[in-house]
Amino acid sequence: MDWLYMYMPIAGVTIFWPGMVLIGFSVGVIGGFFGMGGAWMVTPGLNILGFPMAFAIGTDMAHMAGKSMISTMRHAKFGNVDYKLGLTMIVGTVIGIELGARIVMWLEFIGQVGPVVRWVYVVVLALIALTVFTDYMKAVQKKKAGIVGEHGAEGHTWYKTFHKINIPPIVHFKVAGITCSMWLPIIVSFITGILTGFLGIGGGLIRMPSLVYLVGVPTHIAVGTDLFEIIISGLYGTLTYGSKGRIEIWGVFVMLAGAAVGAQIGTVATKYAKGFGIRIAFGISVVACMISVILKQFHFDLSATVVILGAIGAISLYIVMIMVTGAAKELRQKKERERAAA
Amino acid sequence: MTRICSILFAVLAAAFVLIPCLAEAAGGGNVDMLVVVADSRLVSSPITLFFLNVYNTDPTMFGVWCVILTAIFGCVLGLIADFVMGRTGLDLTSRELIEH
Numbered sequence: 001m002d003w004l005y006m007y008m009p010i011a012g013v014t015i016f017w018p019g020m021v022l023i024g025f026s027v028g029v030i031g032g033f034f035g036m037g038g039a040w041m042v043t044p045g046l047n048i049l050g051f052p053m054a055f056a057i058g059t060d061m062a063h064m065a066g067k068s069m070i071s072t073m074r075h076a077k078f079g080n081v082d083y084k085l086g087l088t089m090i091v092g093t094v095i096g097i098e099l100g101a102r103i104v105m106w107l108e109f110i111g112q113v114g115p116v117v118r119w120v121y122v123v124v125l126a127l128i129a130l131t132v133f134t135d136y137m138k139a140v141q142k143k144k145a146g147i148v149g150e151h152g153a154e155g156h157t158w159y160k161t162f163h164k165i166n167i168p169p170i171v172h173f174k175v176a177g178i179t180c181s182m183w184l185p186i187i188v189s190f191i192t193g194i195l196t197g198f199l200g201i202g203g204g205l206i207r208m209p210s211l212v213y214l215v216g217v218p219t220h221i222a223v224g225t226d227l228f229e230i231i232i233s234g235l236y237g238t239l240t241y242g243s244k245g246r247i248e249i250w251g252v253f254v255m256l257a258g259a260a261v262g263a264q265i266g267t268v269a270t271k272y273a274k275g276f277g278i279r280i281a282f283g284i285s286v287v288a289c290m291i292s293v294i295l296k297q298f299h300f301d302l303s304a305t306v307v308i309l310g311a312i313g314a315i316s317l318y319i320v321m322i323m324v325t326g327a328a329k330e331l332r333q334k335k336e337r338e339r340a341a342a
Numbered sequence: 343m344t345r346i347c348s349i350l351f352a353v354l355a356a357a358f359v360l361i362p363c364l365a366e367a368a369g370g371g372n373v374d375m376l377v378v379v380a381d382s383r384l385v386s387s388p389i390t391l392f393f394l395n396v397y398n399t400d401p402t403m404f405g406v407w408c409v410i411l412t413a414i415f416g417c418v419l420g421l422i423a424d425f426v427m428g429r430t431g432l433d434l435t436s437r438e439l440i441e442h
């Protein structure tokens with residue numbers, strides 16, 4: 001069974017490569033669906049497979065950039081990408097990532113990178129899950145009370161408060177359909193950038209809900225725009241971590257092979273899913289990740305592996321089902337239309 | 343107003359270029375980075391050996407190579423996957439559900 005294991009010369013570890021392909025595929029599906037790099041699953045997943053934490057972060061950063069390219073190409077054709085918004089956020093993201101990466105290098109030097117990164121992960125994930133579920137509950141209550149807007153009932157509307165901040169320049173983002181101070185997306189992206197560089201995540205985990213709840217971007221467009229920005233931040237993070245010697249490039253290629261297929265499936269599945277459906281599934285996956293990281297911190301490594309890989313597998317299967325049933329229905333309707341036209 | 347926006351954009355673009363350099367110049371205090379050396383004795387493939395040597399001798403160039411290879415691989419795989427998905431017959435240019 002030696003052929004199932006691949007030596008990673010830079011990290012100096014031997015890895016079960018089908019696990020990496022599977023992680024790449026599943027995270028591709030999930031990332032394309034939720035609009036994120038999926039780093040928050042890949043980083044602990046790679047760490048669990050045997051990569052040292054700093055290498056897991058760096059390798060994931062590079063894989064995430066490549067995978068996001070694949071997803072963005074697809075989302076752009078759906079009209080889900082607001083390039084102006086994405087480019088505006090780059091300034092804050094790049095500065096934030098550099099700051100976050102320096103913090104990781106310092107933690108690695110003092111030998112505390114693993115535990116610190118994991119506990120910060122847990123807190124961030126808990127806050128995100130809480131936001132998503134309370135948002136859904138609030139929207140359901142509003143719908144029952146008959147308070148329904150142009151695009152359905154909304155839960156948290158924090159973005160409406162932030163839109164009232166009139167620090168010039170005020171910019172209109174056409175695709176997202178919002179008008180706000182340019183500083184709002186820049187500050188949001190700076191904070192998410194620090195967390196990106198520090199936690200080794202693409203920022204989509206934090207940036208996608210931030211775009212929805214703080215900037216007020218519709219969910220599908222937040223997904224696509226976020227993926228576009230992840231390309232830029234991911235490539236910058238690749239340069240940063242690569243020049244710091246923390247990327248296993250062969251691992252990146254192995255994961256991208258799986259991610260190429262998964263990203264297409266996840267992206268097309270968004271066509272058949274409602275905004276709140278995407279957000280609830282996102283919340284569930286965040287909780288699963290949080291549980292896995294806690295288990296890892298208390299040295300229940302096997303349980304952590306089961307939870308994260310099980311959750312990734314279940315959610316990606318769910319998304320694949322959405323895509324397959326939606327696509328089958330669309331093709332069936334297309335055939336009926338063609339038959340009727342003939 | 344347009345002129346103000348243009349000037350502000352130029353300032354931000356300059357900041358995008360300059361601020362990371364300033365952060366580097368400010369330095370990270372007295373922290374020395376851990377040096378990891380890849381063991382090229384266990385590898386026989388010439389391509390792998392090339393990249394290991396770049397990794398061991400020029401980290402910045404290795405970082406540049408990572409960016410280039412990731413971008414190339416991502417684009418190529420994206421185009422292939424795009425082509426394959428386009429052959430399925432699905433409408434990949436619009437979606438019906440429009441909501442927040």
